[in-house]
Each structure stands twice: as C-alpha cells, then as structure tokens.
Amino acid sequence: MFKKILAAVTAAALCVSLAACGATSSSSTEEQAPASSAATVEEAASSTAETAAETLRVAGLKGPTTMGLVNLMSGNPEGYTFTMYGAADEISPLLVKGELDAAAVPANLAATLYQKTGGEIEVACINTLGVLYILENGTSVNSIADLKGQTILTTGKGTTPEYVLRYVLTQNGLDPDSDVTIEYFSEATEALSQLQAGAGTIAMLPQPFVTTALSQMSDLRVALDMNEEWEKVAGSKLVTGVLAVRKDAVEKNPEAFAEFLQGYSDSVEAANTDLEGTAALCEQYGIVGKAALAQKALPECNIVFETGDEMKADLQTYFQVLYDADPASVGGALPADDFYYAG
Template sequence: MNVWKKSLALCLTLMMLASLAACGGDQEPDETPAEEPVTLRVAALKGPTAMGMVKLMDDSKPVTEAVEEEHEDVGTSGNLYDFTLAASADEVTPLLIQGELDMACVPANLASVLYNRTKGEIVTLAVNTLGVLYMVENGNAVQSLADLKGKTIVAAGKGSTPEYALRYLLSENGIDPDADVVIDWKSEHSECVAALATGAATIALLPQPFVTVAQGKIEGLRMALDLTKEWDALDNGSALLTGVVVARKEFVEDYPAAVSDFLEQYSASVDWVNANTADAAALIGEYEIVDAAVAEKALPYCNIVCITGSEMKEKLSGYLQVLFDADPASVGADPTDESSGLPADDFYYGA
C-alpha cells in the first residue's frame, strides 16, 4: 500500500511540473527592447585622433548617406554617424558643451577641464592617442634628456601638454627647466619647423605628424628622443597621453547600447589603421586629415590606441595627477571653487 501511495504522489508531482512548464512556454520571454538607431555627432581633430577614426568614418558613410536619402533597402540596426573634422579643440569645445555634439576627440587635459567646467557632465570613453611628442635635432648632440642641459629648444604649445610634459620630464631627470635650458616658445609648430629649416634652431619639440613634415623639408633631421618612451622609463604608473574620446554624460545615459557599439567599431578602426598603414594613409589623405605621403611615414610613430575601462582610468588619472601637481589649472581646477579639481570616478566610463 505504501508503495502504491508513493507512486501516485510521484505521478501527481510530475504532472504538475509538466503543467507549469507548459504554461511557462506560452509566455513571452522577458526581453529588453532594442534601441532605435542613433545618429552620433562626433568631432575629431585633424591629426592622430582623426587618423585612428578614419576607417569608421569611411565604413559608416555609405549607410548614413543611404538612410538620409531614405533608401528602403538599407538596414538601420547599427549606429549612424555625423562626423566633423576640426582644426583645433577651440572649434569643438563650445559645440560639445551646447549639446550640438555627442562625442569629441580632445586633448587629455581638456577632458578634465570640461568635466570641471560642466560640473561632471562630461565623461571619458577612451584614450585614443598616447604620446606623439618627439625631440628632433639637426645634429647628433642629443642622445638622452641629460644632453639637453645648456641647450636651446624651440617648441609650441605653451600652457598645454607640450609644456607640461617637457617640464615634467626635465625635472624628473635632474634638469631645472627654468635655469638649465632655454625654451623658445613659438605660437605654432610650423614656426618651429621654419626655425629648424633656416638654421635658427637645431633642436625642437614637435608632435607627429609635424615631425615627418619637418623631416621632408630638412635633410638630416632626426628623432633624437621619444618623449613617450622617456615617460614610460619613469615607471610611475601613469602614461604620457595626447588625446581622449569624451561624450556628454546625458547622451551616454540615454543611449548606452549606441555608446557600446561605437567603442567596438572605433576599436576595430584603430586596429585596422595600425595594421594597414598604406591603405590607412590613402584614406587619411582622401579625407584631407593629413597628406597621404606624410601619413604613411608618420603613422608608426603616432601611438594611436583605443584604451578603455580600468586601464584607461589608470593611465589617464596618473597623467592628470602629474599635470595637477604642476599646475592645477591645467586640469580645470579653480582655486575659488572647492568642488573643482581632479575628476571623480564618474569621469571614467566603464571603469
């Protein structure tokens, strides 16, 4: 009798489980609605930051144009793009703050300045360019930073990354930038190239691709020092950075899938540019970012990357700390505003 009761109970239990499974099968699965296609308004500066984005620009162009022309046979499941190429960050900054751009490639310290200026309404998505600064020489006297002692260096970029990086590296190598060297500041990099070409200077601090341009004009001009390698040799946990990709916080919160898709596509574009120098240079020339011949020679020295997440935070926060220690205003800190200073964690997307 006990055996029969146990068998009946088992059968009833199995029937109930089967019934529940059948009911569950009739229900619609819980699905998060897919985001509608989003048009991302993105700006990049004519130089290494735009060079790394050129494949994404080219791949997205036919789809975006077709959608704008309302071709019915074109799928719109991914991002659409509206790219702007600017000559300077001054053109980009107001458009980003006013909401006329969603993302922009800007100098690394400017990202922090914008974060402070907007009270945290700017986030950094990725580091897109490591150091592109080189000490060039028309001669062979400079083999190390120590060799710069007593020399005159022409440079442009006073009050920005070139000055902060140069002063920091000189100081860390036992050279007083105010007493042991003469830094002749010019208003533009082209003026530095002109000084080298006329013989008025023999040593200059230049970024790529200006280094390549100068080498094309001045016979024997060589890259004496790579400031990125000199910075890395300090092994202080930071990195010399040139550019980052930032976005409006509101846009990131409203369109998380579009942002994720962008980063995936942008990373693929950077990988392609670094692996296909000749083809990438042709595209760069086509988009009038830099002359194709110059781009092909300069690309291996432009340190184009797409670093995101915790690695981005580590490198960028360390770099900003160095700038802050040298001059708090360089990262947007306002001595009259206690809330300003180095960016908080919400500045680093995905970290």
C-alpha cells in the same frame, strides 16, 4: 552661467591645440537622402526627429587624435554622423550645449569640460598616446642629461607640451629654468621653420610635423622619444587624445554606444595595420594634408584604443602632472571616478 561656462571652456581649448593640424573649416561626412515623394510632411518630420534622436553625433579634430576614427567614418555607418573641425575651441561649446554627443579631443580638454559642465562629460577611451619627439640636427643628444646647456625650440608655452617637457627635465635632475634654454613659438610650423633656418639644432615637435621635418632636413634625426622618457619617470603612458562623450548620450542607448566603441576599436586596429588605406582616408577627410605624409606619420602617432582600468591609471597620472603644473589645465580640479566610462 552658460556664458561663463563657454568662456572658461574656450580659454581651456586654446591651451590644447597640439592635436589640431591644418585648416579651421569644418565639414561633415553625413549625407542626407531626400524624403520619398510619397511621404507626407508630417511623416518626414517625424522620421527626421527619430533619426536625430538615434544618431550619435561625433566630432573629430584634424590631426592625430582622429586618425584612428577614419576607417569607421569611411564605412558611413548607420546611426552615426561625423564632423571634422580644425580647432578644439570649435568643438567645446557644441559639446557643452549638447549639439555634439562625442568628440576626439585632447585629454585635458575633456577633463576641463567635465569640470565646467558639472560632470556631464566622461571619457570613453584614450585614442592617442604621446606625439612629442626631440629632434636634433646633430649627434650629441642621446639622453635627457645631454640636453643640459642646450637650447630647445618648441611650441606650446603654458600648455601640455611645456608641462610634459618641464616634468621630464625635472625628473631627470635638470632645472628647466637654468640648465636649458627653452624657446617657445606660437605654432609647430614656426618652430620647424626656425630649426630649418639654423636658429637652433634641437627642437621638440609633435607628429606629423616630425615626419615633415625629417623629410625636409637630411641631417635631422629623432634623438629622444618623449613617450619613452615619460614612461621612465612617470611609470605610465604619456597621453594626448581621448574620446569625450556626453553622459546623457550614453545613457540614452548604452547598447548602441557599446556597439560604436567596438567599431571604433576595429577602426584603430585598421589604422595600425592598413597604413596605406588609412593614410588615403586621412587625406580624403582632411585630417592630414597628404596621404604620403600620413602614411609615414601613422606608425609614430601612437594611435590606440585604451579603456577601463588601464585608461584610468594612465589618465590619472597624466592629469596629476598637469594639475601640479597648473590646476587650470585640467579645469581646476582632478576628475572624480565618474569621469571614467566603465562600460
């Protein structure tokens, strides 16, 4: 049964790689001090076990979903350990097995994990809103209607970028299969290289690739913000990332988890106000390659700390769109009310 769960979750994780940028190696911010020479072996073992039981083990993906965590990570706070990963499919089995307690992951992966674990996973907050933008090397596109007859270079075939694009086009009266030509590439870097090579003039890309593209192509501009276009037709915010958490980790010490969330909220506020300091930390922890890129991208990455009813409303609308496009994208069913952490 466990192997089936891991197989299903791994498949889902491959569909949510939008939020992961860069390398696939992992590293931990935790530093362990050696046991005192005066301590006995039994005392050291007991202390280690107690620390493990009290420590909240948090994972993050390299990319926008973890940018809001870096200021909390940098303080090396007592009671938490942070580990960075390059891909969602590295995190999923660790959450399923209980080797991680919480992780900043794409929203639909959290929903999939909830289904595959029988409700053992919940979502504590939205940490990143939409990061998708329509770019144009020209000036002809100023509305969704202007995309009719155009070719759009993008990534994410069969995943959330495709579902978002098709939904927005359809709600604006365009048929994604006949009114536009959508060319999909396996990675955002490939779509960007095609745009640079002149294979097309319009692309839908995520941050921070948008910032990279704008810095490399002088005539390129942001034509449409998909967050704004989503809100016009869906009446709610477009979501990218969330903090998924094991319910048993919360139930073990709800006060400590509430304290962690407060620290997370403060960290997000710092990410939106101290761009230079946060960008430096993003480079330090390998979340974004260079601080200069991170500093330019941060204001456009829509880093938030959204909880409670607002979180639930935005996620329910988002999940409904994904479910209508492909039920497997959210684990085969819409999450029940117990998926949403109430505090």
